[in-house]
Amino acid sequence: MDPPASIPPSRAEPFPATGVPAGPAPDRRRLPDWRSVLAVVAHPDDESFGLGAVLAAFVAAGAEVSVLCFTRGEASTLHGVSGDLTEVRAKELRAAADALGVISVELLDHPDGRLSEVPLADLTAQVSAAARTGATGLLVFDPSGVTGHPDHRRATEAALGAAGTLGLRVLGWTVPADVAATVNAEHATSFVGHPPSAIDLTVTVDRARQHEAVRCHPSQAVPASPLWRRLELLGDNEHLRWLPDGQGKAH
Numbered sequence: 028m029d030p031p032a033s034i035p036p037s038r039a040e041p042f043p044a045t046g047v048p049a050g051p052a053p054d055r056r057r058l059p060d061w062r063s064v065l066a067v068v069a070h071p072d073d074e075s076f077g078l079g080a081v082l083a084a085f086v087a088a089g090a091e092v093s094v095l096c097f098t099r100g101e102a103s104t105l106h107g108v109s110g111d112l113t114e115v116r117a118k119e120l121r122a123a124a125d126a127l128g129v130i131s132v133e134l135l136d137h138p139d140g141r142l143s144e145v146p147l148a149d150l151t152a153q154v155s156a157a158a159r160t161g162a163t164g165l166l167v168f169d170p171s172g173v174t175g176h177p178d179h180r181r182a183t184e185a186a187l188g189a190a191g192t193l194g195l196r197v198l199g200w201t202v203p204a205d206v207a208a209t210v211n212a213e214h215a216t217s218f219v220g221h222p223p224s225a226i227d228l229t230v231t232v233d234r235a236r237q238h239e240a241v242r243c244h245p246s247q248a249v250p251a252s253p254l255w256r257r258l259e260l261l262g263d264n265e266h267l268r269w270l271p272d273g274q275g276k277a278h
């Protein structure tokens with residue numbers, strides 16, 4: 028009987044699996060070599076307006092990307108098209124996911140705007156169930172929520188809890204502090220950015236698929252949205268941070 032085929036060593040990761048990320052400078056310009064990525068977000072459009080370019084980059088690199096979205100976004104004050112937002116935004120999410128090359132979407136129906144009222148253990152369990160299908164790593168909004176929305180913070184909190192249980196690494200999407208300050212000054216928004224010293228990865232992205240995905244959300248991608256100015260200021264760069272998991276460990 029032939030010996031079992033040896034398992035090839037995993038391809039080089041930019042950072043060791045334990046300890047503080049400290050890869051050489053070039054590794055700070057590329058995404059980790061994840062085979063399967065689970066994006067955990069609060070609202071339909073977060074996967075596109077926020078994470079779209081990064082998710083498209085993972086897809087382009089050959090990763091299988093899935094999205095878990097906690098709410099249907101029914102509480103949005105934006106209403107660019109007629110109809111019940113609960114239904115409109117669910118359809119928009121599925122179209123946007125297709126545009127990004129996402130292979131599966133799980134849309135839950137927790138209350139939009141009140142995610143913090145849902146027991147954290149319930150949310151964490153739902154992330155864990157989704158991640159157990161084979162996720163190599165999680166992609167989330169930065170714990171600040173980026174736009175300041177409390178639902179964004181709660182979604183990330185749940186993802187970090189699941190990551191701690193499953194031993195998964197988590198990348199948090201953020202924006203540079205100067206971009207946040209400019210958008211806030213021009214649009215009276217509450218973006219929370221990070222200085223360069225707090226940003227671990229800055230990757231060059233192609234925004235074509237993101238723009239296509241954004242167009243799949245006509246109820247939210249209204250002309251006055253600060254989204255457009257943010258994308259303009261970011262240019263072809265996106266910024267990420269390695270997040271400590273719910274156990275306080277930086278993977």
Ligand SMILES: [Zn+2]
Binds near residue numbers: 069073176179
């Ligand atoms: Zn959102």
